[in-house]
Amino acid sequence: MGAFIAQKRSNGLLKSGETTTRRAVFDMEGVLVDGEYLVELAREVGKAEEIYALTEAGIRGEINWEEGLQRRVDLLQGISYERAQAATEHLNFMPGARELCARLKGQGWMLISITGGFQFMSERAERELGLDRVYSNELLFEAGQLSGxxxxxxxxxxxxxxAAFGADIHPQVALVDGANDLSLLELAELKLAFNAQPLVWRYADQVIQEKNLAFAWPLIEERFYAPAAAR
Structure with a gap:
């Protein structure tokens, strides 16, 4: 199936020759990572369906996101640290993630991920995708077992x-998929909804409905690198 990219509205380009560092911010799970870490971890104890249902409800904005996260973690109490760490290896990066990150880095962009996910997947993504900064939640362990x-x-x-960048600095690009990302999306100059919930579409400049981050680059290129004659 070909990519479906819906253009909703267009804003101005950055000025030619501008040297300010450009910043792209990503959600992690469902955007940089093809899957949900807690769902994968839950397979270890036969609770994947319960965790998935709570995850999707939170992404759609049907339940309080923080409450849903706590309920998911509570269902997995007692899982070992080793299992929690190993679960990241069962998840793949989104098609096109490595290529998009490498291309942006090559153009001098700062890459940031702000995720409601957890340290194990975030640390792997930071290491393998070359992210500059990652902000995530932290699973806690007591005596080697998940406790909170x-x-x-x-x-x-x-x-x-x-808190990280101050109120006056905004990301040039945000790529997100869930209702819990809307406040971040609102900050960005170019707002990209990637395989997102319908709720997110109305706030986005562009909607990508294909599981391949390579389709984000032409939109970024058009916005920030198009010649003046094409504006």
């Missing part, structure tokens, strides 16, 4: 951005 979660990223992801 430390919430560092809530559904107000813009708060995390402002």
């Amino acid at each position: 979660v430390r919430l560092q990223v809530t559904s107000d992801k813009a708060q995390v951005w402002r």
Whole structure:
């Protein structure tokens, strides 16, 4: 199936010759990663369907995101640290993720991920995709077993951005998929909804309905690198 990219509205380009560092911010699961970490971990104890249902409800905005996250972690109490770490290896990066990140890095962009996911997947993505900064939640362990979660990223992801970069710096690009990403999407100059819930579409400049991040590059290129005659 070919990519479906719906253009909704267009804003101005950055000025030619501008040297300010450009920043792209990504959600992690469902965007950089093809899957959900807690769902994969839940397969280990036969609770994948329960975790998936709670995850999807939170992404769609049907339940309070923080409450849903706590309920998911509670269902997985007692899983070993080793299993939690190993679960990341069962997940693949989204097609096109490595290529898009490499291309942006080659153009001097700063790459940031703000995710409601957890440290194991975030650390792997940071290492393998060359992300500059990653902000995530932290699974807590006692005596080597999962005991809880430390919430560092809530559904107000813009708060995390402002704490890190200040109120005056905004991302040039945001790629997100869920209702819990909307505050972050609102900050960006180019708002990209990637395989997103319908709720997210109305806030996006562009909608990509194909599981391949390579389709994001032409949109970024058109916005930030198009010659003046093409504007």
